[in-house]
Amino acid sequence: METDCTTRNPLLLPAGTRLPHIGPHKTGTTSVQAALFAARDTMAARGVDFPARTRHSMEAALAACARPAMMGGTVATEGHWRRLVEQVQATGTRTSVVSSEFFADAEGHDTVARIVRELGGPGALAGETEPGTPGRLHVLVTLRPPAKILPSQWQQYVQNGLRMG
Template identity: 30%
Template sequence: MAAKVILHIGQQKSGTTYLQEVLGHCADALAAETGVLFPPSLRDVLPDAVENHERATYGLLGTEYPWVSAERAAAEEDKWTRLAARAAEWPGTVLISAEALSVVRSAAVRRVVGEFAPAEIEIVITTRGLGRALPSLWQQHVRNGRRQEIGTFFETLAAQRDQGPESIELEHDQHHWRAFAIGGLVRRWAREVGADRVTVVVNPGSPPDRLWRLFTAAIGVAEFADRPPEQVLTRRTHSGLTMPETLVLVRLNRLLEEAGWDTYSARAARERLLLSGLLPRSGRGPRVGVPESARRLVEDWSRADVADLESTGARIVGDLDDLRFDAERDVHRPLTPDQVADAAAAAVLAMVDRSDFQPAPPRPRRRFGVRR
């Protein structure tokens, strides 16, 4: 069994995909030069996948995740078996990265920690200010097919949070605040491993390689920070939607559902629209931010959560000020009708096959004989 297991457990929208992409590109060098194994999981079967271990944890925890069915969990059991075997065979440190582990309840936390006994367990949590993370989460939900308006999204979050920490801890569907209430997340894992073995990495936002440098310091391999190629370190793994683009998708998702489109076809239509229409544009409009109606809510949540994090005793890598709400940065800018119309027109154009509108070739002129 590995001497140490580092569990990188998210949060969502905190840069985890970027870190997993960098780790996947330099995993062999990381193991050879530092003794830290980032074991393959997805790339065993999908060579171009962003390497992470989330699907493997589905095989362990199953329906603890609200979005995982029993059938899906059973299909992923082999991934967990292979991942655990690789961890058992490695004599040094093993790094497991699965952002979904940030949403699980205490019993699941104990089970995960117990799987790696008697190895020393350390927890690394990457986090981002609520003023940026929550709007980004909303646009990701819309990109995945949801049709909830942004104001309703924040009203739902407020209603869930108002139910209190006991509900957040116990209720299966309270997974958003189990992940995003950072103080509670730290305590949930610290109860099993000790606060001195929990590190919180604050994502500064930009430049992207700054997060990587903070992360390498958190896992104890700061000397490896410059090892990956620059083109990998500066690559952005997600192209987030802008506000007008997301509004167009909300309405499209509603129409797709009303028209009876199945999940697979609707997803394929959205991907074509995004890749061929919305994302390649310049001048795509203002980014998604906190709506004015939720400004005071998010400011209060941010203030409370930063104070709660400071009281946990966890090690913090990065600047806590990057977690504080900043209205100038976090509240979304007003839209113009032209910005929404431009996004809608680009979406329509992406879905049109130009060949359907080519003029028909001229018909040959009929030649008639001349009577003499």
């Protein structure tokens, strides 16, 4: 993924893009996260930062989405989310990528709007303060046919003690 090349190819992301990668569980997100984390130095040389300290910002995403921790996992706090937001903001005008399938669990307009705003959506970057001005936040979603992932998702949720209505 390269940036700053929009004059040659309009499909490339402009510098300063914020790219949260989401996808329901069992859609290949773990593989994407591992690849991004392994390539973070190579990406950085091309103007794309992976600001998280680990391959998966699980606690930050759980905190942002107000979701409980996985069984036996670290309890997600607002501090986890704030640290990730600060790491993304610290990338300045460079493109940054964060990844968590738990972002796909965000419920309600207010929660989604907060994540978008705080990761760098409309109005978050200099010069984007006018209402309706396009932001630099793009969302990368991984998907698979629901019939192929539902049994596996259900099993994972039960194993981790998740309870949902």
